[in-house]
Amino acid sequence: MTLTAITALFATSLLTLKAASATREQCGWGLPRSPLQYLPLCLDDTAGPDPSTWAPWTHKPACVEADETPWCVFTNAAMPRGNGERRGISIVTTPALAADAFDLTRHPLAAAFDAIPPKKRFDALPYEVRDVPGKGKGAVATRRIEKGRVVLIDHVMVLATTEFPADVMHEEVQELLSRGVEQLNESESVYGLAKKGREEQGLTEVEDVLLTNSFEIAIEDQSYMWIFPDLSRLNHACKTTLAMTVWSSRDIEPGEEITITYSDTDQTYAERQKTFAQVWGFDCTCSLCTAPEQQRNASDKRRLRIHMLRERVLKRAKEGDFKRAIKATEELFQVAEEEGLTPHMGDLYEIPARLYYQVGDLERAREYTKRSLYQVEGLGVPGGKDIERVRVLKGVLSRIENEMENTKGPGEGQGEERG
Known part of the structure; x- marks a missing residue:
């Protein structure tokens, strides 16, 4: 799923980028390069064995060294979602972005939910995740959802840059990504999105999830992969019932699958099928793609x-x-x-x-x-x-x-x- 322009719900409410100079040195510089099995911990003058020095992170950042800056995994496993759950968030990036993302630990989902007029939201999810023939798991409406109603507010659990320096080994990237997921309270919410049959391609479960279930969003002109576990349960359809902003673009009836479009609206049938097969590993069988x-x-x-x-x-x-x-x-x-x-x-x-x-x-x-x-x-x-x-x-x-x-x-x- 690729979002070149996502709504403010995700781009603003879920990630308010502010300068946080106090956390700029969250990870130290000049760490000795080491093999994967000796993945170094991110240290500076204040970060030590005392967890109180890791704030705002609940786990000590782990990094790999590159020529210009270390690349690290930062986890706040206690970050709330606004509904009592604490799934947490892991960010795989450089120390500079981790510092800028400081406000991610500030309960943004609750603020986003409170900003929605009561008449536009549901007290309980209006759908359930169930098996959908030919698609695996999908979201199916359990009640009538009127056009313009908020269907879902999800919180990003994993945020990772799409590009790493050439001097950072693939195995090191895999280790950072895996560690980031495993440090979360509900890591199974991420691992559960993985598709089978990717092992022969040399991919880890986390890489599989990123390839098939992440949204691509730019921050400061840099592309990042975002994993929204609940949103990722919505399958693809070329004529979507959900306009990528988690509100219904038309009335949805009980028993109807809720879908989003993974493709650009300008793509033709052949272009869509090629994209789906190469990027997400499936053939689209929606009503449009199976039409005469x-x-x-x-x-x-x-x-x-x-x-x-x-x-x-x-x-x-x-x-x-x-x-x-x-x-x-x-x-x-x-x-x-x-x-x-x-x-x-x-x-x-x-x-x-x-x-x-x-x-x-x-x-x-x-x-x-x-x-x-x-x-x-x-x-x-x-x-x-x-x-x-x-x-x-x-x-x-x-x-x-x-x-x-x-x-x-x-x-x-x-x-x-x-x-």
């Missing part, structure tokens, strides 16, 4: 058209050709609706709102601003960045409505392009 060839071909054409229209909208807008950009935007949303991808278009609603404002069509500008606001506030789970976005959108909406009220007569102020 004629239906799949029609879907491919729509998805390619969506990609082309996105590029055209941005190009026309950049050129200042707002009317042609608007025409392309309207077609984009029409094709997306035909393909069932409207929930993935939320970020694009601001574009026609701006375009219509530029050509003086305040009514349509207001309509699309409201749509954009609804996607963030009405369907999503606003976190730090989205809360700011909501504030800005409400300000834009207020300005548009004020301009409409100040129009002296019918049609005045409409249809004139703005500079």
